Amino acid sequence: MSRTTALALPGLLALWEVAGRLALVADGALPAPSAILFRAWTDRSDLAGHAAATLHASAVGFAAGVAVAVLAAVAFVRWPPLGRAFHGVNVALFALPPIALAPILVIAFEGMTPRYVLAAVSVYFPTMTAMALGLSLADPRAVDVVRAYGGGAGAVMRLVRLRGAVPALIGGLQTAAPNAVLGAILAEFGSGARWGLGGYLVGSLGRADPARLWAIGLTATAMAGLAYAVFALIGRRAADGARAVTIAPQRPPVVGRIGWPMTLVALILPFLLWQAALWLLGAPALVAKGPLDVADYLLLGPTAERAQDRLLTALAETAPITLAGLAAGLALALGLAALGQLAPALARALLPVALVTQTMPLVALTPLLVLLLGRGEAVTLAVTMSVTFFPAYVTVAQGLAMTPRAAFDLVDAYGAGRLTRLRLIGLPAAGPHLLTAARLAAPRALLGVMIAEWLATGRGLGGLMNQSRGMLDYGMIWSVALVSILVAVALHAAVGALERGAPR
Numbered sequence: 001m002s003r004t005t006a007l008a009l010p011g012l013l014a015l016w017e018v019a020g021r022l023a024l025v026a027d028g029a030l031p032a033p034s035a036i037l038f039r040a041w042t043d044r045s046d047l048a049g050h051a052a053a054t055l056h057a058s059a060v061g062f063a064a065g066v067a068v069a070v071l072a073a074v075a076f077v078r079w080p081p082l083g084r085a086f087h088g089v090n091v092a093l094f095a096l097p098p099i100a101l102a103p104i105l106v107i108a109f110e111g112m113t114p115r116y117v118l119a120a121v122s123v124y125f126p127t128m129t130a131m132a133l134g135l136s137l138a139d140p141r142a143v144d145v146v147r148a149y150g151g152g153a154g155a156v157m158r159l160v161r162l163r164g165a166v167p168a169l170i171g172g173l174q175t176a177a178p179n180a181v182l183g184a185i186l187a188e189f190g191s192g193a194r195w196g197l198g199g200y201l202v203g204s205l206g207r208a209d210p211a212r213l214w215a216i217g218l219t220a221t222a223m224a225g226l227a228y229a230v231f232a233l234i235g236r237r238a239a240d241g242a243r244a245v246t247i248a249p250q251r252p253p254v255v256g257r258i259g260w261p262m263t264l265v266a267l268i269l270p271f272l273l274w275q276a277a278l279w280l281l282g283a284p285a286l287v288a289k290g291p292l293d294v295a296d297y298l299l300l301g302p303t304a305e306r307a308q309d310r311l312l313t314a315l316a317e318t319a320p321i322t323l324a325g326l327a328a329g330l331a332l333a334l335g336l337a338a339l340g341q342l343a344p345a346l347a348r349a350l351l352p353v354a355l356v357t358q359t360m361p362l363v364a365l366t367p368l369l370v371l372l373l374g375r376g377e378a379v380t381l382a383v384t385m386s387v388t389f390f391p392a393y394v395t396v397a398q399g400l401a402m403t404p405r406a407a408f409d410l411v412d413a414y415g416a417g418r419l420t421r422l423r424l425i426g427l428p429a430a431g432p433h434l435l436t437a438a439r440l441a442a443p444r445a446l447l448g449v450m451i452a453e454w455l456a457t458g459r460g461l462g463g464l465m466n467q468s469r470g471m472l473d474y475g476m477i478w479s480v481a482l483v484s485i486l487v488a489v490a491l492h493a494a495v496g497a498l499e500r501g502a503p504r
Contacts, residue, residue, distance in 0.1 A: 101121065
């Protein structure tokens with residue numbers, strides 16, 4: 001922790017205490033930290049039991065998701081055509097809003113299975129991506145040594161690539177561990193389970209007790225933040241022991257032009273796996289709808305026209321606020337990154353607030369924002385901004401930091417100040433990084449909107465999903481899930497196209 005942050009935190013807590021004691025924010029919707037701690041102590045037995053249930057589900061799902069992700073990354077790097085075939089599956093899992101999958105899992109399966117599955121799905125993509133990157137960027141000198149002694153691709157994988165990938169893997173786990181907490185809480189939300197922070201949060205929403213909601217939210221934040229911190233510490237210790245001797249000449253694995261046959265496989269495979277998963281898991285046919293069932297519900301069945309109208313109306317609500325929230329989150333990220341160049345001390349002082357919004361699970365953050373902002377579009381926009389701006393900020397700040405010092409020589413020769421240097425050199429150089437940030441943040445923006453719609457506004461795709469669950473309209477539930485994935489994939493692909501076309 002920097003000295004500036006250490007000095008700023010007590011001041012922020014003191015201001016929060018005063019604001020809470022005097023009910024200066026939304027008529028007491030922001031309670032004082034002391035009141036939150038008192039409520040947490042009063043509810044300590046219940047809070048500890050619910051936190052333990054969520055921690056158990058998160059840990060089991062995390063372990064399963066990491067195992068599958070590591071095996072998948074090894075297979076994709078060992079056999080590149082397999083990686084290209086699974087490209088569509090990987091993008092779909094990356095873009096999948098967990099809020100769209102949670103009701104399906106809760107309806108189709110009993111017990112802890114929905115929590116395990118959603119936590120594992122939330123962990124898979126960041127872990128697989130980091131592991132594949134680490135495996136691909138192996139130390140070339142160590143590879144040459146193994147091959148000189150007659151070792152094949154398997155020996156290179158076992159002796160060099162797996163060991164060298166450890167730092168990258170742990171870096172991915174820093175992101176994946178908080179995701180597991182979010183996945184478990186989302187599956188608990190609306191499941192009717194006795195124990196779990198998600199169910200505890202839902203049961204506390206109507207009690208007009210902001211201190212309890214804040215205690216639950218901050219408990220979830222502490223769990224996610226601790227998971228992040230543990231792997232950050234492990235990562236720092238592991239990096240030195242696995243550092244490469246030379247720089248790998250190859251680029252990270254990317255999926256470029258893969259040809260029409262493989263493109264067709266990548267498009268069809270997610271739907272085949274969808275149907276296969278339903279068969280293998282033995283989900284009841286009444287609630288478990290496959291691709292053909294959804295196509296019949298939306299396109300061919302007697303209720304298709306009405307279903308299309310409801311879905312398009314909901315999509316018209318969700319899409320604009322998603323784009324607005326994404327744009328606002330990116331603007332905030334760019335502003336904070338620029339502030340870090342112009343006033344580093346102030347940016348460091350604001351960073352703890354940004355970290356809280358990153359580690360607090362959305363289902364815990366949204367009710368707190370509802371207390372502060374009400375149930376209108378403002379809360380939806382705030383939730384969307386909160387979940388998109390921090391990953392975007394990290395990416396843009398990295399781009400600004402990587403700008404070569406030589407690029408500033410000309411403006412420095414004319415005595416340019418920090419603002420001029422940033423405007424003429426820094427921001428243009430960070431442009432490609434901003435597009436990368438937008439591509440990574442687009443699915444999170446849709447997730448934020450749908451959670452806010454589910455919990456707060458009752459409109460859009462999130463509201464339609466919640467209504468359909470109450471009406472036992474399983475066809476619509478699966479349709480909303482499919483449409484939300486397609487929208488997220490479309491946003492990801494559109495920004496990716498802009499990113500590839502941007503000047504470097």
